[in-house]
Amino acid sequence: MADNSNVALPLSISAGIHIGVIIILAIGIDFTHKPEPVQQVSAPAVKAVMVDQQQVANQVEKLKQEKRDTERRERERQAELERKAQEAKQAREREQAQLKQLAEERKQQEIETQKANEAAKAAQLKQQQEKEKAQKAEADRKLKEQERKLAEDAAQKAAEKRKVEEAAVAKAEADRKQKEAEAKAKAEADAKAKADKAKADAEAKAKAEAKAKADAKAKADAEAKALAQQEQEMADALAAEQAALSQTMNKQMQTEVGKYTAMIKSTIQRNLVVDESMRGKTCTVSVRLANDGFVISSQTQGGDPNVCRATKAAILKAGKLPVSPDPAVYNLMKEINLIVEPTFN
Structure with a gap:
């Protein structure tokens, strides 16, 4: 019994030292590592001049990529925890083998101690995993809320911009229409005044002819010459009036052409996907239009290749472009050359 007591004390000391080493190794495993917080992405300010749906899509994709990076780092951290746990387990197994060789009678005590340690570690690991799961769920919620707000802001600004353009x-x-009505009224008034003057002149002419019958033949020749001169003056006045009316109509048509050209450029700019490499660059494009605005064809005539590709894509996306209901204006615009220069907010 004395010999057993002498052996049991050193064995107890040795077992205590080894158990302490196991606990230190277990505590050394980093169970407190927290996943890196998801970088908060501030929503860019979207101005009401032009709206670009592609920029919104790029921002959403960036947020999703950051989410995937966070999940990848979490998987790597979990793998590291498992590796450390495996190393600790292997160390424990080696220690158990040594303790078994030192003292068989202490085996049951070591097993119970090991189970207690493993239970504590499992509880700690479970607590850490639940905490990380809650943090990840909160990060996902914030990300989805941010994406929803970005989409709502973009939709609101697009609607406001569309209302402004429709009002314009x-x-x-x-x-x-008001200018056309005014021009028509003026032309009708001028034509009536000319007609009244011509009628008065005709009446005067009739009176002069009646009086001329009573005059001598020499006097009749002079009156005939005066009549020819008067007819020429009337013809000249009528020609001048027609020229003035034609000039007025041409000016109105050019105004319409300028207005619808601006509307076509605005439609193309609204569908144009731009980037910084296009700043200050242009593209000349030729467009053929049907009388309902349908784009029959579009050909680039020169300019920056990136701007030209984006311009053709914007025209294709629009499908139809604004055209005047006036056939004369449409004939001037059914084949139109445009210079497109990207605009930036």
Whole structure:
């Protein structure tokens, strides 16, 4: 019994030292590592001049990529925890083998101690995993909320911009109709005045002819010459009036052409996907239009290749471009050359 007591004390000391080493190794495993916080992406300010749906899509993709990077780092951290746990387990197994060789009677005590340690580690690991799961769920919620807000802001700004453009088009159309009515009224008034003058002149001429019958033949020759001169003056006045009316109509048509050209450029700019490499660069494009605005064809005539590709894509996306209901204006615009220069907010 004395010999057993002498052996048991050193064995107890040795076992205690080894158990302490195992606990230190277990505590050394980093169970407190927290996943890197998801970088908060501030929503860019979207101005009301032009709206670009592609920029919104790029921002959403960036946020999703950051989420995937966070999940990848979490998987790597979990793998590192498992590796350390495996190393600790292997160390424990080696220690158990040594303790078994030192003292068989202490085996049951070591097993119970090991189970207690493993239970504590499992509880700690479970607590850490639940904490990380809650943090990840909160990060996902914030990301989805940010994406929703970005989409709502973009939709609101697009709607506001569309209302402004529609109001501008309606005002331009009203102004055009008013000018056409004014020009028509003026032309009719001028034509009536000319007709009244011609009628008065004709009456005067009839009176002069009646009086001339009573005059001598020499006097009749002079009156015939005066009559020819008067007819020439009337013809000249009528020609001048027609020229003035034609000039007025041409000016109105050019105004319409300028207005619809601006509307076509605005439609192309609205569908144009731009980047910084296009700043200050242009593209000349030739477009053929049907009388309902349908794009029959578009050909680039020169300019920056990136701007030209984006311009053709914007025209294709629009499908139809604004055209005047006036056939004369349409004939001037059915084949139109445009210079497109990207605009930036």
